[in-house]
Amino acid sequence: MKKSNCSAFAVGQFFQKINIMKLYLKCSGILLISLMILISCKEQQRSEKTKVWACFSGTLISTQPDTVATEQTEYFFALAKKTGIDAIILEVHGGYPNVDSTDITDFTDYEAINIVNKALPYAKKYGIELYAWLWTTNRCEKNLRTAHPDWYQVNAEGNSCLDIKLYNREHYRWLCPSRPEVTEYLKDRVAELAKIEGLAGVLLDFIRYPDAILPYGLHESRGVVQDKVYPLWDHCYCDVCRANFKAQTGIDPMTLDNPTENAEWMQYRWDAITELTNALAEEIHHYGKAATAAVFASPSESRKLVRQDWASFTELDIIFPMIYHKFYNAEDAWIETATREGVEEMAANNCKGYLCSILFVDHVPINRIDEMIDYATKGGSTGICFFSLEGIDKIPDYWGKLKESIARYKRKKVIH
Numbered sequence: 001m002k003k004s005n006c007s008a009f010a011v012g013q014f015f016q017k018i019n020i021m022k023l024y025l026k027c028s029g030i031l032l033i034s035l036m037i038l039i040s041c042k043e044q045q046r047s048e049k050t051k052v053w054a055c056f057s058g059t060l061i062s063t064q065p066d067t068v069a070t071e072q073t074e075y076f077f078a079l080a081k082k083t084g085i086d087a088i089i090l091e092v093h094g095g096y097p098n099v100d101s102t103d104i105t106d107f108t109d110y111e112a113i114n115i116v117n118k119a120l121p122y123a124k125k126y127g128i129e130l131y132a133w134l135w136t137t138n139r140c141e142k143n144l145r146t147a148h149p150d151w152y153q154v155n156a157e158g159n160s161c162l163d164i165k166l167y168n169r170e171h172y173r174w175l176c177p178s179r180p181e182v183t184e185y186l187k188d189r190v191a192e193l194a195k196i197e198g199l200a201g202v203l204l205d206f207i208r209y210p211d212a213i214l215p216y217g218l219h220e221s222r223g224v225v226q227d228k229v230y231p232l233w234d235h236c237y238c239d240v241c242r243a244n245f246k247a248q249t250g251i252d253p254m255t256l257d258n259p260t261e262n263a264e265w266m267q268y269r270w271d272a273i274t275e276l277t278n279a280l281a282e283e284i285h286h287y288g289k290a291a292t293a294a295v296f297a298s299p300s301e302s303r304k305l306v307r308q309d310w311a312s313f314t315e316l317d318i319i320f321p322m323i324y325h326k327f328y329n330a331e332d333a334w335i336e337t338a339t340r341e342g343v344e345e346m347a348a349n350n351c352k353g354y355l356c357s358i359l360f361v362d363h364v365p366i367n368r369i370d371e372m373i374d375y376a377t378k379g380g381s382t383g384i385c386f387f388s389l390e391g392i393d394k395i396p397d398y399w400g401k402l403k404e405s406i407a408r409y410k411r412k413k414v415i416h
């Protein structure tokens, strides 16, 4: 081999080595980045497993003069952070809206948006995720009632829920989920929240029919006898629902002797709510936000009491069953039973999201917080949620005890 050739060969080999090294470094880099992403995903999964949520009424912000609202918001967000709460679900549209416009499309000064915008700086300041919580089919804004009385649900006696005050509650006015105009109206309401920059997600509350049967522990205090479903409380028999069901089955549901025994009629109503929920989830996702809902305690009780088949809410990111067990006359251990039922049904239906149980602080004695969290965890709850910040604040020493319990919960780093 000539010297020049030899040198060329050596140079060639040198560059080949360089190229191999470059490739090696490139592969190592990719491997390292992949590993970092994997670790970060695992960490995120782990923190989701022990994420602590709390509900907070926005009326404290909306109904007070600005200076008081500012103090209240600062007070609650600071305490939440100190206690270990990671996310706040803020009620922005409840039973008594201030809006009384005659133009339902004019929501430029819509109170819900104002509440979110007032709370967001505090969420940012304390590093807390903020979710906007709104009532869904239960809508009582006066302008809507006046403009579209036909959108409201009708009971099996043929009476609109606008004409009877169900359970003597002024706010019990319910939109029919079968009407396309209702879906469009509600999509607009969730969209105006979902598009707010800095908000983490939207929570759909009251995404159901009015109570055909109230949770059992409330019958006495509300003065009702509900040993079965009575027509007064059984909805929706509006023209649209009756026509839809007749076209589907040839039966007018109004003529059924025992509507609850008719599987197809029950399924029709469950499906109407499910389709509405999934449509709203899609709208929320359009703005890149998490779509979530608060639902009754267990799938079986929800279907029976409020015609809500929430284990079929496949498109939601998080489903929060309100396991307020004493309202169901249930033992404490039922928190675990109800949670597990939800987790299993969601898995069977291939739900995309996960379940996080909500505990009602009035049902969680101050010396047994750990025990109640453990029931939910054993049942398969991902994270834990407390209703509510104001409720915690009312019970002496609860903040301190809750802080200890949350620290313990996070230390355990629950992995199912």
Ligand SMILES: [Zn+2]
Binding pocket: 153, 154, 176, 177, 178, 236, 237, 238, 239, 240, 241, 242
């Ligand atoms: Zn209807």
